[in-house]
Amino acid sequence: MLEKIREGAQGTIAKSILVLVILSFAFTGVSSYLGSSTETPAATVNGEEIPQSALEQAYQNEKARMEQQLGEMFETLAADDNYLRSIKQGVLERLIADKLLDQTATSLGLRVSDEQIKQAIVDEPAFQTDGKFDNERYLAILRQLGYQTNSFRDMMRVDMTRRQLLNALVGSEFVLPTESKAVAELQGQTRDLRYLVVEAAPFEAGVTVTDEEAKNFYDANPDQFINPEQVSLEYLMLSAKSLADAITVTDEQAKAYYDEHMSQYKTPEKRLAAHILVNLGDDEAAAQAKADAIYAKLQGGADFAELAKTDSEDTFSGEQGGQLDWFEQGVMDPAFDAALFGLEKGQYSAVVKTDYGFHIIKLLDVQGGEQAAFAEVKDRILAQLKEKEALDKFYGLQQKLADTSYEVPDTLSEAAKATGLEVKSTALFTRELPPVEINNPALIKAAFSEQVLQSGMNSDLIDLGDNNVAVVRMKEHKMAGTLPFDEVKAGIVARLTQDKANEAAKLQAQELLAKFKAGEALELTAKAKVARFDRELDPSIVNKGFQLAVGGADTVNMAAGYALVVLDKVNPAEGVQDALVQALAQRLSGQFTETTYRGVIESLKAKAEISYAAE
Numbered sequence: 001m002l003e004k005i006r007e008g009a010q011g012t013i014a015k016s017i018l019v020l021v022i023l024s025f026a027f028t029g030v031s032s033y034l035g036s037s038t039e040t041p042a043a044t045v046n047g048e049e050i051p052q053s054a055l056e057q058a059y060q061n062e063k064a065r066m067e068q069q070l071g072e073m074f075e076t077l078a079a080d081d082n083y084l085r086s087i088k089q090g091v092l093e094r095l096i097a098d099k100l101l102d103q104t105a106t107s108l109g110l111r112v113s114d115e116q117i118k119q120a121i122v123d124e125p126a127f128q129t130d131g132k133f134d135n136e137r138y139l140a141i142l143r144q145l146g147y148q149t150n151s152f153r154d155m156m157r158v159d160m161t162r163r164q165l166l167n168a169l170v171g172s173e174f175v176l177p178t179e180s181k182a183v184a185e186l187q188g189q190t191r192d193l194r195y196l197v198v199e200a201a202p203f204e205a206g207v208t209v210t211d212e213e214a215k216n217f218y219d220a221n222p223d224q225f226i227n228p229e230q231v232s233l234e235y236l237m238l239s240a241k242s243l244a245d246a247i248t249v250t251d252e253q254a255k256a257y258y259d260e261h262m263s264q265y266k267t268p269e270k271r272l273a274a275h276i277l278v279n280l281g282d283d284e285a286a287a288q289a290k291a292d293a294i295y296a297k298l299q300g301g302a303d304f305a306e307l308a309k310t311d312s313e314d315t316f317s318g319e320q321g322g323q324l325d326w327f328e329q330g331v332m333d334p335a336f337d338a339a340l341f342g343l344e345k346g347q348y349s350a351v352v353k354t355d356y357g358f359h360i361i362k363l364l365d366v367q368g369g370e371q372a373a374f375a376e377v378k379d380r381i382l383a384q385l386k387e388k389e390a391l392d393k394f395y396g397l398q399q400k401l402a403d404t405s406y407e408v409p410d411t412l413s414e415a416a417k418a419t420g421l422e423v424k425s426t427a428l429f430t431r432e433l434p435p436v437e438i439n440n441p442a443l444i445k446a447a448f449s450e451q452v453l454q455s456g457m458n459s460d461l462i463d464l465g466d467n468n469v470a471v472v473r474m475k476e477h478k479m480a481g482t483l484p485f486d487e488v489k490a491g492i493v494a495r496l497t498q499d500k501a502n503e504a505a506k507l508q509a510q511e512l513l514a515k516f517k518a519g520e521a522l523e524l525t526a527k528a529k530v531a532r533f534d535r536e537l538d539p540s541i542v543n544k545g546f547q548l549a550v551g552g553a554d555t556v557n558m559a560a561g562y563a564l565v566v567l568d569k570v571n572p573a574e575g576v577q578d579a580l581v582q583a584l585a586q587r588l589s590g591q592f593t594e595t596t597y598r599g600v601i602e603s604l605k606a607k608a609e610i611s612y613a614a615e
Contacts, residue, residue, distance in 0.1 A: 406460075
């Protein structure tokens, strides 16, 4: 988990860490903190349930991670329900693996102390500035992730306990220097080859393919001539952006809006807070009494920062004299927020109760609150007003489109009249190759849905994202089926011609191989020091060269012919660098660790009682 935080902290913290860390936590079984539920569990592992809510949260986080990684490609993949089901099943298997690890750690009595957790947080580079722990940075990251310090430490405990077990089970893998060096030397070897290519093209002129042969091939391979399902559509598409492009907003309108909403164009006021915290604990009355006693000390003249260091149960901020971070109004707990924004600079509050405990809050400093000039925000207001007017119009037209296409379901013309949109149409297309103008996964999914294809009626309103919607209806539909022989005959003849030419080339290559083995001299092309990943030669020749023993010869199939390949010599690797050996050692170690981890999980699964929810 901390490794994910460290990686995320190198970029935009609020975005990258959010995805990476929350994903990590989602797989730790955090949902167990949420209490019991009457829902049917997604799975039960040795009597412990994995709730459907935990699976759904982890699944949504995994989809968000993949969408960020794959971009628009993920939308296309996600249109396939089978693909999404495979993702969800993979997430469930990871949750089961984590549950097994947690159970094993508990049975072994593994524990992580509060001091270990604190030290791990202090040592974490993501929470450091110039090599030193930065409490302000630490709290800022947690706030961006939506976590409180106590809940974060609880999750750290789960994560560290699990890693303690994994380090014991799979952390002992190692690679001997001789192993990685041997792999490096093997990869660095080169071969001295001779080869002779027999191309298939010259044999094509002498090849004859009869109608009977072509028909026999057609009958024997029906799956190769499937015509995919096709549909052509009529559609109406409504876009807020297109509406905005036709809207004009004057400077006078922008100035009037500015004058009426000047408060929106002030720099947000931020307040630097400090606090002394007493956790609620099991005895709320005792906690309040302690907080009241600390407040009495302040009233008696004690220094706030010193009391924070000695008495605050938020030890991280306490070490900084209680200092937290800069907050805008509305960010913190309502009670905390009200107290902070009711103080003057330098003042501290009375005891304030929140869900996290009893606080005494001090206002250290104030920033912002200045009014921006109209000229500075004019362009933003113009765009904002244009967008607002476009969205108002969009939502009205969207409702008309939905209502009219539903009320008159056998045509789009009435919906077009009601909205002022143009009915457009497409040619026949397959699911895999839609026209560019409608290439949206949600729209394609609707186009090939049973509702559209079987009823012949208008689709429901389709949300395409970014304030774009559409309604489609089937214009023409062609079911998947086998293409007629006459349509594919020419292709079959060409293929069989190629196959026969290849077979003739193969026979000639085998004859050349026999002559070579008989000692007959052949005109072979020689190439010295061919590397394993040589790009100058055909890959088939290179691969065959690295399969032969010295002095061996064989034929190999190429894309358009055959080749005779002879191996003359194996050359040892030259100048194997230490950096390469070390890189290979790390890669091999990672592979060994991954193999061991999978073996551990499979072993735990084999001994466990696991039941899945019936679908």
